[in-house]
Amino acid sequence: MSIQVNHVFKRFGDFVALDDVSLDVPAGGLTALLGPSGGGKSTLLRVIAGLEQPDSGTVEVEGRDVTGLTPQQRSIGFVFQHYAAFKHMTVAKNVAFGLEIRKHPKAEVRRRVNELLELVHLEQFAERLPAQLSGGQRQRMALARALAVQPEVLLLDEPFGALDAQVRRELRTWLRRLHDEVHVTTVFVTHDQEEALEVADSIVIVNQGRVEQAGTPRELYDEPASEFVMSFLGPVTRFQGQQVRPHDLVLHPEVQGAAVGAVVKRVTRLGFEVRVDMEAEGEPLWVQITRAAAAELDLEPGDVVGVTVSTPAPVA
Amino acid sequence: MAKWVLRVVVLGYLGVLLLLPIGLVLERTFAHGVGPVWDALSAPSAVHALRLTVVIALATVVLNTVFGVGAALLVTRSRFAGRRLFNALLDLPLAVSPVVVGLALILVYGKQSPIGHWLANRGIDVIFATPGMVLATVFVSLPLVVREVAPVLEEIGVEQEQAAWTLGATGAQTFWRVTLPAVRWAVAYGVVLTFARALGEYGAVAVVSGRIVDHTQTATLYVEQQFQGFEQASAYAMSAVLAALSVISLLIANLLRPEDERR
Numbered sequence: 225m226s227i228q229v230n231h232v233f234k235r236f237g238d239f240v241a242l243d244d245v246s247l248d249v250p251a252g253g254l255t256a257l258l259g260p261s262g263g264g265k266s267t268l269l270r271v272i273a274g275l276e277q278p279d280s281g282t283v284e285v286e287g288r289d290v291t292g293l294t295p296q297q298r299s300i301g302f303v304f305q306h307y308a309a310f311k312h313m314t315v316a317k318n319v320a321f322g323l324e325i326r327k328h329p330k331a332e333v334r335r336r337v338n339e340l341l342e343l344v345h346l347e348q349f350a351e352r353l354p355a356q357l358s359g360g361q362r363q364r365m366a367l368a369r370a371l372a373v374q375p376e377v378l379l380l381d382e383p384f385g386a387l388d389a390q391v392r393r394e395l396r397t398w399l400r401r402l403h404d405e406v407h408v409t410t411v412f413v414t415h416d417q418e419e420a421l422e423v424a425d426s427i428v429i430v431n432q433g434r435v436e437q438a439g440t441p442r443e444l445y446d447e448p449a450s451e452f453v454m455s456f457l458g459p460v461t462r463f464q465g466q467q468v469r470p471h472d473l474v475l476h477p478e479v480q481g482a483a484v485g486a487v488v489k490r491v492t493r494l495g496f497e498v499r500v501d502m503e504a505e506g507e508p509l510w511v512q513i514t515r516a517a518a519a520e521l522d523l524e525p526g527d528v529v530g531v532t533v534s535t536p537a538p539v540a
Numbered sequence: 541m542a543k544w545v546l547r548v549v550v551l552g553y554l555g556v557l558l559l560l561p562i563g564l565v566l567e568r569t570f571a572h573g574v575g576p577v578w579d580a581l582s583a584p585s586a587v588h589a590l591r592l593t594v595v596i597a598l599a600t601v602v603l604n605t606v607f608g609v610g611a612a613l614l615v616t617r618s619r620f621a622g623r624r625l626f627n628a629l630l631d632l633p634l635a636v637s638p639v640v641v642g643l644a645l646i647l648v649y650g651k652q653s654p655i656g657h658w659l660a661n662r663g664i665d666v667i668f669a670t671p672g673m674v675l676a677t678v679f680v681s682l683p684l685v686v687r688e689v690a691p692v693l694e695e696i697g698v699e700q701e702q703a704a705w706t707l708g709a710t711g712a713q714t715f716w717r718v719t720l721p722a723v724r725w726a727v728a729y730g731v732v733l734t735f736a737r738a739l740g741e742y743g744a745v746a747v748v749s750g751r752i753v754d755h756t757q758t759a760t761l762y763v764e765q766q767f768q769g770f771e772q773a774s775a776y777a778m779s780a781v782l783a784a785l786s787v788i789s790l791l792i793a794n795l796l797r798p799e800d801e802r803r
Contacts, residue, residue, distance in 0.1 A: 275702055295705040302706040308699035312721040322707035
């Protein structure tokens with residue numbers, strides 16, 4: 225089911241959370257709302273869910289205006305950052321909740337719960353309480369609970385934000401695979417650009433209550449519409465007054481032709497890549513190069529090298 | 541060293557203020573064995589007083605639980621003008637003397653007042669009758685459930701409830717299946733406290749009851765009347781029963797407490 229958000233405004237007191245936001249989420253895709261904390265992305269997700277009412281503007285699901293509908297009427301699945309597990313219910317009861325509310329027959333509920341627990345690899349934890357699960361397991365339970373009612377739209381609010389780095393990485397790969405299996409239109413909120421780039425089919429950058437840019441990960445990374453988008457999506461450095469990606473700069477042993485001379489200040493080896501901090505034309509600058517390139521140049525602090533920009537062109 | 545001094549002082553204080561008087565009551569009660577105690581408690585007036593006390597306490601518990609959970613939801617889950625004032629008013633019964641509460645109830649529900657007159661014409665007696673005594677007891681124990689439940693509601697937050705909404709649960713379904721189970725231990729603790737407080741209420745009830753023997757005399761009023769009438773044996777026996785009920789209530793409350801804190 226596709227989602228359209230049209231000219232939504234939302235303020236909390238004096239704070240403008242959403243400032244004329246319009247958005248198109250294609251059916252069946254996995255879309256990330258990416259931006260810094262307090263930028264309005266969670267509010268936008270909650271407006272889509274019906275957990276917040278916009279001051280003005282509309283939300284449509286598959287062309288149907290749902291702005292006035294309660295969350296109960298919207299056929300959405302919602303996953304919270306802190307799981308929102310029903311603490312007094314077992315894992316199986318949590319997953320069964322939406323089905324029991326809808327008064328599905330007992331046998332069908334049991335079958336569906338088993339199916340979902342298998343999908344999220346929690347079948348052996350069915351009779352445990354949420355408190356007996358790890359954070360990652362609780363979030364998978366919350367996901368199964370949201371999917372149980374076969375929502376038209378799945379919304380996830382910083383779903384991996386409360387988990388540690390390794391579990392986060394595991395779960396996002398797993399979410400991607402799950403989405404490829406289930407195919408429900410999914411929107412998730414994150415402030416982690418790596419997460420968005422890795423998991424999403426399309427990314428919407430939200431900042432200060434506005435949509436900065438929307439597009440595929442490649443479009444946003446290679447053709448950022450603003451300095452903000454560029455700096456938010458990956459590392460940047462300033463070269464000749466312009467923002468460039470540090471891996472788009474090339475170092476040469478001699479200062480020749482169009483190359484700009486730079487003095488090496490510090491060389492840091494970070495596994496696969498090497499970070500070279502330099503100073504060019506009185507400004508600090510850093511470059512990301514491969515181990516092989518670093519070995520060939522054999523850089524030492526104090527060395528003078530030439531710097532040029534490779535494609536793509538930097539943003540003005 | 542300082543730790544020991546503190547312990548001795550605190551325990552001594554508790555001993556002199558709490559244990560010694562209650563211990564003496566028990567000692568006096570059973571000074572001549574169990575027989576006289578049983579006789580004193582099975583006197584018709586004593587039985588009536590105890591039964592009335594339990595009826596009032598149960599009615600208070602029911603009213604207070606419904607109101608307490610509702611008020612706790614209101615204070616933690618909605619934003620309305622005057623919410624802070626409402627919140628402050630909830631503690632008023634702790635600050636107002638029970639005697640004042642009793643007098644205020646007579647002013648509102650006494651036969652001289654329009655409300656009391658209107659009710660009396662419809663055959664409903666409030667003052668000098670059980671309804672007034674329940675009202676008085678409800679008033680003095682009003683904050684006990686709210687103040688147990690509200691902090692727990694605050695702590696569990698709204699996300700479980702919102703999750704229930706997104707799963708299709710109505711407001712009522714969310715309350716019965718998600719909110720109430722999440723605060724059940726706090727409710728139970730509040731109920732026990734209310735019950736214990738209701739058993740022991742004296743001042744407000746004394747004013748609104750009229751102290752009519754075998755009619756509006758509760759256990760505490762009975763103790764006082766017997767004591768004044770030099771019927772010390774039955775006064776002590778009833779005191780012992782009230783003390784025992786309170787201790788049992790507190791034991792139950794303490795059994796509920798750890799359950800609450802483990803969560």
